[in-house]
Amino acid sequence: MIITDAKYQQNEENVNVSIQATIDGQEYAVPMDEANRHYAEILKQVDEGTITIAEAD
Amino acid sequence: MSILKSSDDHLTINADGSGKAIKFQADGVQKASISSAGLLTSTTIDATALTGNLPAIDGSSLTGLTAPIGKNLIINGAMNVYQRGTDDVVDSTATFSLDRWYCYLKGGALATVTQDTDVPAGQGFGFSHKIDITTGDALGTSTDITRLSYDIEAQDLQHLEYGHANAKTMTLSFWIKSTITGTYIAAFYQKDSAGDRILSKSYTVDSADTWEKKTITIEGDASGTINNDNGAGLNLNFGLGAGSNWTSGTLATSWQNYDATDQFTGQVNAVSSASNNIYFTGVKLEVGTAATDYDHRSYAEELRLCQRYYEKYESTIKGATDAAGSHYMTVFLKVSKRAAPTIAYDSIYSTVGNIDINGFTVSRSGGETHIAGMTADAEL
Numbered sequence: 162m163i164i165t166d167a168k169y170q171q172n173e174e175n176v177n178v179s180i181q182a183t184i185d186g187q188e189y190a191v192p193m194d195e196a197n198r199h200y201a202e203i204l205k206q207v208d209e210g211t212i213t214i215a216e217a218d
Numbered sequence: 219m220s221i222l223k224s225s226d227d228h229l230t231i232n233a234d235g236s237g238k239a240i241k242f243q244a245d246g247v248q249k250a251s252i253s254s255a256g257l258l259t260s261t262t263i264d265a266t267a268l269t270g271n272l273p274a275i276d277g278s279s280l281t282g283l284t285a286p287i288g289k290n291l292i293i294n295g296a297m298n299v300y301q302r303g304t305d306d307v308v309d310s311t312a313t314f315s316l317d318r319w320y321c322y323l324k325g326g327a328l329a330t331v332t333q334d335t336d337v338p339a340g341q342g343f344g345f346s347h348k349i350d351i352t353t354g355d356a357l358g359t360s361t362d363i364t365r366l367s368y369d370i371e372a373q374d375l376q377h378l379e380y381g382h383a384n385a386k387t388m389t390l391s392f393w394i395k396s397t398i399t400g401t402y403i404a405a406f407y408q409k410d411s412a413g414d415r416i417l418s419k420s421y422t423v424d425s426a427d428t429w430e431k432k433t434i435t436i437e438g439d440a441s442g443t444i445n446n447d448n449g450a451g452l453n454l455n456f457g458l459g460a461g462s463n464w465t466s467g468t469l470a471t472s473w474q475n476y477d478a479t480d481q482f483t484g485q486v487n488a489v490s491s492a493s494n495n496i497y498f499t500g501v502k503l504e505v506g507t508a509a510t511d512y513d514h515r516s517y518a519e520e521l522r523l524c525q526r527y528y529e530k531y532e533s534t535i536k537g538a539t540d541a542a543g544s545h546y547m548t549v550f551l552k553v554s555k556r557a558a559p560t561i562a563y564d565s566i567y568s569t570v571g572n573i574d575i576n577g578f579t580v581s582r583s584g585g586e587t588h589i590a591g592m593t594a595d596a597e598l
Contacts, residue, residue, distance in 0.1 A: 162311060172571055179573055185311065189562045190570035190578070196448055196557035198597060 162202050168215040180214060287513045288504035291370055291388075292454075293523045294318045295501035296514065297345040300333040301521075301530045306352075307331055314597055316347050317524035318368060325362025327355035327459065327489040337499055338393045338429035342514055346395075346499035354491040355459060362461035363482070364489045365405075366498060369598035371556060372410060372451025375444045378505070380408070385438025390419075390454070391509035392501040395429045397494040400486030403457040403469070404434055407476070409450050411443040414476035418469050420484055431500070433509045439473040448556050450598040454503065457482045458496060459489040525553035527597045537580060537587035545582040549589065551575075555596035564591030 167182040170190065180191045180203060191199045206212045233240045233254070240252040250260040299317040307313045307329045312320045315331035323329065334348035347366070355362055378386045390404060401420050408415040417439070421432045444451040457464075460482035467479030474480065488496055500512050515523075529552055537547025545567075551559070555575040563570075566589045568582040575596070580587045 170569060170571055178571060181570075187562050189560050190573065191560045192558035192573035194558035194573075197560060199560040199595070 162199070162206075164203060164206055164212050167203060167212055169217040171217040175217075177217060286510060288389075288502075288506055288510040290513050291374065291503040291505075292318075292368060292501050294520055295392075295499075295503075296343050296512065296520075297333060297347045297499050298517055299520050299524045300345075301524065301528060305331050312367070314528070314595075316345075317521075317528060318597075319347055319366060320368075320597075321349060321364070321366050323355075323364040323489075325355050325357070325359050325364070325461065326353065327351060327362070327364050328353035329364070329489070334497060336395070336497055338395075338431070341393070341500060342512070343393070343499045346393075346497040349458065349496045351489050351494040351496075352492055354494070355487075355489050357459055357461045357487050357490075360462040362459065363464055364458040364460075366456040366458065366496075368454045368501075369450040370452045370454070370503075371598065372445050372447050372449050375451040376446050378438065378444065380439045380442035380444045383440050385440045385442065386505050387438050387507050388436040388503055388505055389507060389509045390434040390436055390501075390503050391431065391512075393429055393431050393497075393499050394423060394456075395427060395495075395497040396423050396488055397427055397496070398486055398488040398490065399423050399426050401484045402488070403460075403482045403485045405455040405457060405470075405481045406436060407453040407455065407481075408439070408442050408444065409453070410445045411439075411441075411475075415439060415442050415473050416470045416476050416481055417473045418481050418483070419471065420469065423486075427495075429497075435507060436503075437472065442473060455481075456498065457485040459487045460485045522553055525551075526556055527595075528559075529553060529594050531592045534588055534590040535580075535592065545585060545587050547580050547587045548577055549580065549592070550577040551594055555594060556598070557596050559594035559596040562593045562595065563589050566590070 162184050165183045167180055169177040170179045170181050172178045179193060182189055182191055194200055231240055237254050241248055242250045252258050294317045297316050301317055305313050305315045307321045307323055310324045312322045314320045316333055321331050330350045330352055332348050334346050337343040337346050401422055403418050403420055405418040419434045421434060464478055464482040465485060467477055467483055469483040470480040488494060502512055535549055558573045558575055561570045561573060561578055567587050570578055570580055572579040580589050
Protein backbone atom coordinates (compact mmCIF):
# COMPACT_ATOMS: atom_id res chain seq x y z
CA MET A 162 0.00 0.00 0.00
CA ILE A 163 1.22 3.47 -0.85
CA ILE A 164 0.01 5.73 1.96
CA THR A 165 0.27 9.53 1.85
CA ASP A 166 -1.27 12.54 3.60
CA ALA A 167 -2.08 10.64 6.79
CA LYS A 168 -3.70 12.88 9.40
CA TYR A 169 -5.51 12.22 12.67
CA GLN A 170 -9.21 13.07 12.98
CA GLN A 171 -10.76 13.87 16.36
CA ASN A 172 -14.19 13.36 17.85
CA GLU A 173 -16.25 15.97 19.72
CA GLU A 174 -14.11 15.46 22.83
CA ASN A 175 -10.95 16.20 20.82
CA VAL A 176 -9.77 12.61 21.03
CA ASN A 177 -8.04 11.06 18.01
CA VAL A 178 -10.43 8.41 16.67
CA SER A 179 -9.51 7.92 13.01
CA ILE A 180 -6.92 8.74 10.38
CA GLN A 181 -7.62 10.50 7.13
CA ALA A 182 -5.23 9.17 4.47
CA THR A 183 -4.73 8.62 0.78
CA ILE A 184 -4.06 4.94 0.08
CA ASP A 185 -3.12 3.85 -3.43
CA GLY A 186 -4.64 7.09 -4.73
CA GLN A 187 -7.99 6.75 -2.92
CA GLU A 188 -9.02 8.88 0.04
CA TYR A 189 -9.92 6.91 3.16
CA ALA A 190 -11.08 7.38 6.72
CA VAL A 191 -9.33 4.67 8.72
CA PRO A 192 -10.59 3.82 12.23
CA MET A 193 -8.00 3.30 14.92
CA ASP A 194 -8.90 -0.35 15.34
CA GLU A 195 -6.00 -2.80 15.25
CA ALA A 196 -8.27 -5.39 13.63
CA ASN A 197 -8.59 -3.03 10.64
CA ARG A 198 -6.07 -4.01 7.96
CA HIS A 199 -5.49 -0.44 6.78
CA TYR A 200 -4.79 0.80 10.31
CA ALA A 201 -2.44 -2.15 10.86
CA GLU A 202 -0.58 -1.19 7.67
CA ILE A 203 -0.39 2.47 8.73
CA LEU A 204 1.11 1.45 12.08
CA LYS A 205 3.58 -0.82 10.28
CA GLN A 206 4.70 1.95 7.95
CA VAL A 207 4.99 4.39 10.85
CA ASP A 208 7.18 1.87 12.69
CA GLU A 209 9.30 1.45 9.57
CA GLY A 210 9.65 5.19 9.28
CA THR A 211 8.01 5.25 5.86
CA ILE A 212 5.23 7.66 6.87
CA THR A 213 4.25 9.98 9.69
CA ILE A 214 0.74 10.95 10.82
CA ALA A 215 -0.01 14.66 11.08
CA GLU A 216 -1.84 15.99 14.11
CA ALA A 217 -5.52 16.89 13.78
CA ASP A 218 -6.52 20.49 13.03
CA MET B 219 -48.45 -75.07 9.58
CA SER B 220 -48.43 -75.11 13.29
CA ILE B 221 -49.13 -72.62 16.06
CA LEU B 222 -47.61 -73.49 19.35
CA LYS B 223 -48.02 -71.82 22.65
CA SER B 224 -45.04 -72.44 24.83
CA SER B 225 -45.02 -72.81 28.52
CA ASP B 226 -43.61 -69.32 29.11
CA ASP B 227 -46.44 -67.69 27.12
CA HIS B 228 -44.44 -66.85 23.97
CA LEU B 229 -46.45 -67.26 20.78
CA THR B 230 -44.61 -69.17 18.09
CA ILE B 231 -45.80 -69.22 14.48
CA ASN B 232 -43.97 -71.80 12.48
CA ALA B 233 -44.09 -72.42 8.73
CA ASP B 234 -43.00 -76.01 8.42
CA GLY B 235 -40.97 -77.14 5.46
CA SER B 236 -37.95 -75.91 3.53
CA GLY B 237 -38.45 -72.51 1.88
CA LYS B 238 -41.86 -71.91 3.37
CA ALA B 239 -42.84 -68.36 4.35
CA ILE B 240 -45.08 -67.00 7.07
CA LYS B 241 -47.81 -65.00 5.37
CA PHE B 242 -50.22 -62.43 6.77
CA GLN B 243 -53.51 -61.91 5.00
CA ALA B 244 -56.55 -59.72 5.45
CA ASP B 245 -59.80 -60.57 3.73
CA GLY B 246 -57.92 -63.07 1.59
CA VAL B 247 -55.30 -60.55 0.44
CA GLN B 248 -51.67 -60.94 1.47
CA LYS B 249 -50.38 -57.88 3.35
CA ALA B 250 -46.98 -59.09 4.51
CA SER B 251 -44.78 -62.14 4.65
CA ILE B 252 -41.64 -63.37 6.36
CA SER B 253 -39.54 -65.64 4.17
CA SER B 254 -37.55 -68.60 5.40
CA ALA B 255 -34.47 -66.34 5.08
CA GLY B 256 -36.03 -63.92 7.56
CA LEU B 257 -36.88 -61.14 5.09
CA LEU B 258 -39.98 -59.12 5.87
CA THR B 259 -41.98 -58.07 2.83
CA SER B 260 -44.96 -55.80 3.06
CA THR B 261 -47.16 -54.38 0.34
CA THR B 262 -48.12 -51.44 2.50
CA ILE B 263 -47.01 -50.14 5.84
CA ASP B 264 -49.28 -47.52 7.32
CA ALA B 265 -46.96 -44.92 8.86
CA THR B 266 -49.55 -44.06 11.48
CA ALA B 267 -49.35 -47.63 12.71
CA LEU B 268 -45.60 -47.41 13.34
CA THR B 269 -45.03 -46.25 16.90
CA GLY B 270 -42.35 -46.56 19.50
CA ASN B 271 -38.57 -46.34 19.04
CA LEU B 272 -36.79 -47.75 16.05
CA PRO B 273 -33.87 -50.02 16.86
CA ALA B 274 -30.32 -49.10 15.83
CA ILE B 275 -30.21 -50.12 12.18
CA ASP B 276 -27.19 -50.03 9.90
CA GLY B 277 -28.30 -47.70 7.09
CA SER B 278 -25.31 -48.25 4.84
CA SER B 279 -27.36 -50.22 2.32
CA LEU B 280 -30.23 -47.77 2.08
CA THR B 281 -30.86 -46.46 -1.41
CA GLY B 282 -32.88 -43.62 -2.86
CA LEU B 283 -31.61 -41.14 -0.27
CA THR B 284 -30.49 -37.59 -1.12
CA ALA B 285 -26.78 -37.27 -0.41
CA PRO B 286 -26.04 -34.89 2.47
CA ILE B 287 -24.38 -31.60 1.53
CA GLY B 288 -21.61 -30.37 3.79
CA LYS B 289 -21.53 -26.75 4.95
CA ASN B 290 -19.12 -24.58 2.99
CA LEU B 291 -16.64 -22.59 5.08
CA ILE B 292 -15.90 -20.43 2.05
CA ILE B 293 -18.13 -17.43 1.33
CA ASN B 294 -18.69 -16.65 -2.35
CA GLY B 295 -17.05 -19.88 -3.51
CA ALA B 296 -19.29 -19.80 -6.59
CA MET B 297 -17.98 -16.30 -7.40
CA ASN B 298 -21.46 -14.77 -7.66
CA VAL B 299 -20.86 -11.61 -5.64
CA TYR B 300 -18.70 -8.89 -7.17
CA GLN B 301 -19.37 -5.57 -5.46
CA ARG B 302 -16.10 -3.91 -6.39
CA GLY B 303 -15.92 -4.28 -10.18
CA THR B 304 -12.85 -4.76 -12.38
CA ASP B 305 -9.50 -4.55 -10.68
CA ASP B 306 -5.94 -4.39 -11.90
CA VAL B 307 -3.68 -6.23 -9.52
CA VAL B 308 -0.99 -3.94 -8.17
CA ASP B 309 2.46 -5.27 -7.43
CA SER B 310 3.05 -6.19 -3.77
CA THR B 311 -0.53 -5.35 -2.81
CA ALA B 312 -3.36 -7.69 -1.86
CA THR B 313 -6.01 -6.67 -4.38
CA PHE B 314 -9.53 -7.66 -3.43
CA SER B 315 -11.63 -8.43 -6.46
CA LEU B 316 -14.65 -10.74 -6.30
CA ASP B 317 -15.95 -10.56 -2.77
CA ARG B 318 -13.78 -12.22 -0.12
CA TRP B 319 -11.06 -13.15 -2.66
CA TYR B 320 -7.82 -11.31 -3.21
CA CYS B 321 -4.98 -11.69 -5.64
CA TYR B 322 -1.47 -11.08 -4.42
CA LEU B 323 1.50 -10.78 -6.69
CA LYS B 324 5.03 -9.65 -6.17
CA GLY B 325 7.55 -9.43 -8.94
CA GLY B 326 7.18 -9.06 -12.66
CA ALA B 327 3.68 -10.40 -13.26
CA LEU B 328 0.66 -8.14 -13.61
CA ALA B 329 -2.93 -9.23 -13.96
CA THR B 330 -6.51 -8.11 -14.30
CA VAL B 331 -9.04 -9.95 -12.17
CA THR B 332 -12.69 -10.07 -13.14
CA GLN B 333 -15.89 -12.03 -12.76
CA ASP B 334 -16.39 -14.18 -15.84
CA THR B 335 -19.21 -16.31 -17.25
CA ASP B 336 -16.85 -19.09 -18.37
CA VAL B 337 -17.91 -21.98 -16.09
CA PRO B 338 -17.79 -25.79 -16.05
CA ALA B 339 -20.78 -27.18 -17.94
CA GLY B 340 -23.64 -28.76 -16.07
CA GLN B 341 -22.52 -27.86 -12.54
CA GLY B 342 -24.95 -25.06 -11.80
CA PHE B 343 -22.37 -22.28 -11.65
CA GLY B 344 -22.98 -18.92 -13.31
CA PHE B 345 -19.64 -17.23 -12.72
CA SER B 346 -15.96 -17.85 -12.27
CA HIS B 347 -13.04 -15.82 -10.97
CA LYS B 348 -10.80 -14.97 -13.91
CA ILE B 349 -7.16 -13.99 -13.53
CA ASP B 350 -5.97 -12.60 -16.85
CA ILE B 351 -2.19 -12.28 -16.86
CA THR B 352 -1.36 -9.02 -18.61
CA THR B 353 2.40 -9.11 -18.05
CA GLY B 354 4.18 -12.44 -17.78
CA ASP B 355 6.86 -13.28 -15.22
CA ALA B 356 9.64 -15.82 -15.77
CA LEU B 357 10.08 -15.95 -11.96
CA GLY B 358 13.74 -15.07 -12.28
CA THR B 359 13.65 -13.21 -8.97
CA SER B 360 13.58 -15.43 -5.89
CA THR B 361 10.90 -13.40 -4.09
CA ASP B 362 8.40 -13.40 -6.95
CA ILE B 363 5.00 -14.87 -6.17
CA THR B 364 1.45 -14.82 -7.51
CA ARG B 365 -1.44 -16.39 -5.65
CA LEU B 366 -5.21 -16.20 -5.27
CA SER B 367 -6.06 -16.10 -1.59
CA TYR B 368 -8.93 -16.27 0.88
CA ASP B 369 -8.87 -15.63 4.64
CA ILE B 370 -11.35 -17.33 6.96
CA GLU B 371 -12.40 -15.57 10.17
CA ALA B 372 -11.01 -17.40 13.18
CA GLN B 373 -14.15 -17.54 15.31
CA ASP B 374 -15.93 -19.39 12.50
CA LEU B 375 -13.38 -22.22 12.70
CA GLN B 376 -13.59 -23.19 16.37
CA HIS B 377 -15.46 -26.39 15.52
CA LEU B 378 -12.32 -27.65 13.75
CA GLU B 379 -10.82 -28.15 17.23
CA TYR B 380 -7.31 -27.33 16.10
CA GLY B 381 -4.84 -27.84 18.92
CA HIS B 382 -6.70 -30.93 20.14
CA ALA B 383 -6.18 -34.59 19.40
CA ASN B 384 -9.51 -34.77 17.58
CA ALA B 385 -8.79 -31.85 15.23
CA LYS B 386 -11.12 -32.22 12.25
CA THR B 387 -10.14 -33.26 8.76
CA MET B 388 -11.43 -31.02 5.98
CA THR B 389 -11.89 -31.48 2.27
CA LEU B 390 -11.22 -28.76 -0.29
CA SER B 391 -12.91 -29.10 -3.67
CA PHE B 392 -12.90 -26.64 -6.54
CA TRP B 393 -12.95 -26.22 -10.30
CA ILE B 394 -9.97 -24.79 -12.15
CA LYS B 395 -9.24 -23.96 -15.78
CA SER B 396 -5.75 -22.81 -16.70
CA THR B 397 -3.69 -22.23 -19.81
CA ILE B 398 -0.68 -23.93 -18.22
CA THR B 399 -0.76 -27.63 -17.30
CA GLY B 400 1.29 -29.21 -14.54
CA THR B 401 1.59 -29.26 -10.76
CA TYR B 402 -0.19 -26.60 -8.71
CA ILE B 403 -0.13 -26.01 -4.95
CA ALA B 404 -2.97 -25.17 -2.57
CA ALA B 405 -1.30 -23.82 0.57
CA PHE B 406 -2.88 -23.30 4.00
CA TYR B 407 -1.48 -20.99 6.65
CA GLN B 408 -2.37 -20.46 10.33
CA LYS B 409 -1.40 -17.05 11.66
CA ASP B 410 -2.38 -17.65 15.27
CA SER B 411 -0.08 -20.58 15.97
CA ALA B 412 3.24 -19.98 17.64
CA GLY B 413 5.79 -19.97 14.84
CA ASP B 414 2.85 -20.06 12.41
CA ARG B 415 1.79 -23.31 10.76
CA ILE B 416 1.61 -24.32 7.11
CA LEU B 417 0.25 -27.21 5.07
CA SER B 418 0.55 -27.45 1.29
CA LYS B 419 -1.04 -29.95 -1.07
CA SER B 420 -0.29 -30.45 -4.75
CA TYR B 421 -2.73 -31.19 -7.56
CA THR B 422 -2.36 -31.48 -11.30
CA VAL B 423 -3.97 -29.51 -14.09
CA ASP B 424 -4.02 -32.15 -16.80
CA SER B 425 -5.42 -30.33 -19.83
CA ALA B 426 -4.87 -26.76 -20.99
CA ASP B 427 -7.85 -24.40 -20.94
CA THR B 428 -10.20 -27.13 -19.74
CA TRP B 429 -12.36 -27.12 -16.62
CA GLU B 430 -11.25 -29.80 -14.12
CA LYS B 431 -12.53 -30.55 -10.63
CA LYS B 432 -9.94 -31.09 -7.92
CA THR B 433 -10.34 -32.52 -4.43
CA ILE B 434 -7.80 -32.21 -1.64
CA THR B 435 -7.83 -33.59 1.90
CA ILE B 436 -6.69 -31.25 4.69
CA GLU B 437 -5.79 -33.13 7.85
CA GLY B 438 -6.62 -31.56 11.21
CA ASP B 439 -3.77 -29.94 13.11
CA ALA B 440 -3.55 -31.23 16.67
CA SER B 441 -0.67 -28.82 17.29
CA GLY B 442 -2.25 -25.78 15.68
CA THR B 443 -3.97 -22.75 17.15
CA ILE B 444 -6.94 -20.80 15.88
CA ASN B 445 -7.91 -18.00 18.25
CA ASN B 446 -11.58 -17.47 19.01
CA ASP B 447 -11.66 -13.93 17.64
CA ASN B 448 -12.37 -11.86 14.54
CA GLY B 449 -8.88 -12.19 13.07
CA ALA B 450 -7.76 -14.46 10.27
CA GLY B 451 -7.73 -18.06 11.50
CA LEU B 452 -6.83 -19.85 8.32
CA ASN B 453 -5.56 -18.62 4.95
CA LEU B 454 -6.12 -20.54 1.74
CA ASN B 455 -3.68 -19.73 -1.05
CA PHE B 456 -3.92 -21.07 -4.58
CA GLY B 457 -0.39 -20.81 -5.96
CA LEU B 458 -0.01 -19.59 -9.54
CA GLY B 459 3.71 -18.95 -9.69
CA ALA B 460 6.50 -18.70 -7.13
CA GLY B 461 10.23 -17.94 -7.07
CA SER B 462 12.83 -19.96 -5.24
CA ASN B 463 12.18 -18.26 -1.88
CA TRP B 464 8.89 -20.15 -1.87
CA THR B 465 9.88 -23.36 -3.65
CA SER B 466 13.41 -24.40 -2.69
CA GLY B 467 12.44 -26.57 0.29
CA THR B 468 10.38 -29.72 0.69
CA LEU B 469 6.64 -29.30 0.22
CA ALA B 470 4.88 -29.21 3.61
CA THR B 471 2.46 -32.06 2.97
CA SER B 472 1.65 -32.30 6.68
CA TRP B 473 1.21 -29.46 9.17
CA GLN B 474 4.53 -27.95 10.24
CA ASN B 475 5.92 -24.68 11.53
CA TYR B 476 6.28 -21.95 8.94
CA ASP B 477 9.09 -22.20 6.42
CA ALA B 478 8.51 -20.09 3.31
CA THR B 479 10.59 -22.41 1.14
CA ASP B 480 8.25 -25.35 1.88
CA GLN B 481 5.04 -23.63 0.79
CA PHE B 482 4.95 -23.83 -2.99
CA THR B 483 7.58 -26.43 -3.91
CA GLY B 484 6.76 -27.86 -7.34
CA GLN B 485 4.36 -25.07 -8.33
CA VAL B 486 4.30 -24.66 -12.13
CA ASN B 487 4.65 -21.14 -13.51
CA ALA B 488 1.08 -20.32 -14.55
CA VAL B 489 1.91 -16.62 -14.94
CA SER B 490 4.69 -17.08 -17.48
CA SER B 491 3.02 -15.18 -20.32
CA ALA B 492 0.50 -12.45 -21.02
CA SER B 493 -1.41 -15.14 -22.95
CA ASN B 494 -2.21 -17.05 -19.76
CA ASN B 495 -5.61 -17.11 -18.05
CA ILE B 496 -6.61 -18.92 -14.88
CA TYR B 497 -10.20 -19.43 -13.73
CA PHE B 498 -11.59 -20.74 -10.45
CA THR B 499 -15.12 -21.50 -9.30
CA GLY B 500 -17.06 -23.82 -7.01
CA VAL B 501 -14.54 -23.53 -4.19
CA LYS B 502 -15.75 -25.49 -1.19
CA LEU B 503 -14.00 -26.22 2.10
CA GLU B 504 -15.93 -28.53 4.38
CA VAL B 505 -15.43 -30.68 7.43
CA GLY B 506 -15.11 -34.35 6.54
CA THR B 507 -13.00 -36.70 4.52
CA ALA B 508 -14.99 -36.52 1.28
CA ALA B 509 -16.20 -33.74 -0.98
CA THR B 510 -19.96 -33.32 -1.13
CA ASP B 511 -21.96 -31.45 -3.75
CA TYR B 512 -21.59 -27.67 -3.85
CA ASP B 513 -24.20 -25.99 -1.65
CA HIS B 514 -25.57 -23.21 -3.83
CA ARG B 515 -26.76 -20.39 -1.59
CA SER B 516 -29.12 -17.66 -2.81
CA TYR B 517 -27.53 -14.45 -4.07
CA ALA B 518 -29.17 -12.51 -1.24
CA GLU B 519 -27.71 -14.81 1.39
CA GLU B 520 -24.26 -14.80 -0.18
CA LEU B 521 -24.29 -10.99 -0.46
CA ARG B 522 -25.17 -10.59 3.20
CA LEU B 523 -22.32 -12.90 4.20
CA CYS B 524 -19.93 -10.87 2.03
CA GLN B 525 -21.14 -7.59 3.50
CA ARG B 526 -19.76 -8.50 6.90
CA TYR B 527 -16.42 -7.69 5.25
CA TYR B 528 -17.23 -5.12 2.57
CA GLU B 529 -20.17 -3.10 1.37
CA LYS B 530 -20.70 -0.46 -1.25
CA TYR B 531 -23.23 2.33 -1.54
CA GLU B 532 -23.25 3.86 -5.02
CA SER B 533 -25.62 6.76 -4.43
CA THR B 534 -25.23 9.96 -2.45
CA ILE B 535 -26.35 9.96 1.18
CA LYS B 536 -27.40 13.42 2.37
CA GLY B 537 -27.89 14.74 5.86
CA ALA B 538 -30.27 17.43 7.05
CA THR B 539 -29.43 20.71 8.67
CA ASP B 540 -31.38 21.36 11.84
CA ALA B 541 -32.68 24.71 13.12
CA ALA B 542 -29.65 25.18 15.30
CA GLY B 543 -27.40 24.99 12.28
CA SER B 544 -25.90 21.61 13.22
CA HIS B 545 -24.59 19.61 10.30
CA TYR B 546 -24.23 16.03 11.36
CA MET B 547 -25.55 12.71 10.12
CA THR B 548 -25.21 9.06 11.03
CA VAL B 549 -24.77 6.45 8.30
CA PHE B 550 -25.90 2.97 9.32
CA LEU B 551 -24.21 0.11 7.51
CA LYS B 552 -26.36 -2.65 6.02
CA VAL B 553 -24.53 -5.39 7.92
CA SER B 554 -22.46 -5.17 11.10
CA LYS B 555 -18.83 -5.46 10.15
CA ARG B 556 -16.14 -7.85 11.33
CA ALA B 557 -14.24 -4.86 12.71
CA ALA B 558 -14.49 -1.09 12.44
CA PRO B 559 -14.28 -0.59 8.66
CA THR B 560 -12.20 1.75 6.57
CA ILE B 561 -14.52 4.25 4.90
CA ALA B 562 -13.76 5.38 1.35
CA TYR B 563 -15.77 7.76 -0.81
CA ASP B 564 -15.84 9.61 -4.08
CA SER B 565 -16.87 12.88 -2.44
CA ILE B 566 -17.79 14.04 1.05
CA TYR B 567 -18.93 17.11 3.05
CA SER B 568 -16.85 16.92 5.03
CA THR B 569 -15.45 14.64 7.76
CA VAL B 570 -16.00 10.99 8.69
CA GLY B 571 -15.91 10.15 12.38
CA ASN B 572 -17.09 7.75 15.08
CA ILE B 573 -16.53 4.70 12.90
CA ASP B 574 -17.62 1.43 14.46
CA ILE B 575 -18.86 -1.92 13.19
CA ASN B 576 -22.40 -0.59 12.69
CA GLY B 577 -21.84 2.78 11.05
CA PHE B 578 -20.18 6.18 11.23
CA THR B 579 -20.95 9.88 11.29
CA VAL B 580 -20.38 12.64 8.78
CA SER B 581 -20.10 16.17 10.11
CA ARG B 582 -19.52 19.61 8.63
CA SER B 583 -19.04 23.02 10.12
CA GLY B 584 -21.22 24.77 7.52
CA GLY B 585 -23.75 23.63 4.91
CA GLU B 586 -25.27 20.23 4.39
CA THR B 587 -23.44 16.96 4.92
CA HIS B 588 -23.20 14.27 2.28
CA ILE B 589 -21.14 11.27 1.26
CA ALA B 590 -21.17 9.75 -2.22
CA GLY B 591 -19.77 6.51 -3.60
CA MET B 592 -19.14 5.14 -0.12
CA THR B 593 -17.47 1.83 0.64
CA ALA B 594 -16.88 0.22 4.02
CA ASP B 595 -13.99 -2.25 4.11
CA ALA B 596 -13.45 -4.65 7.01
CA GLU B 597 -11.66 -7.38 5.09
CA LEU B 598 -9.20 -9.52 6.97
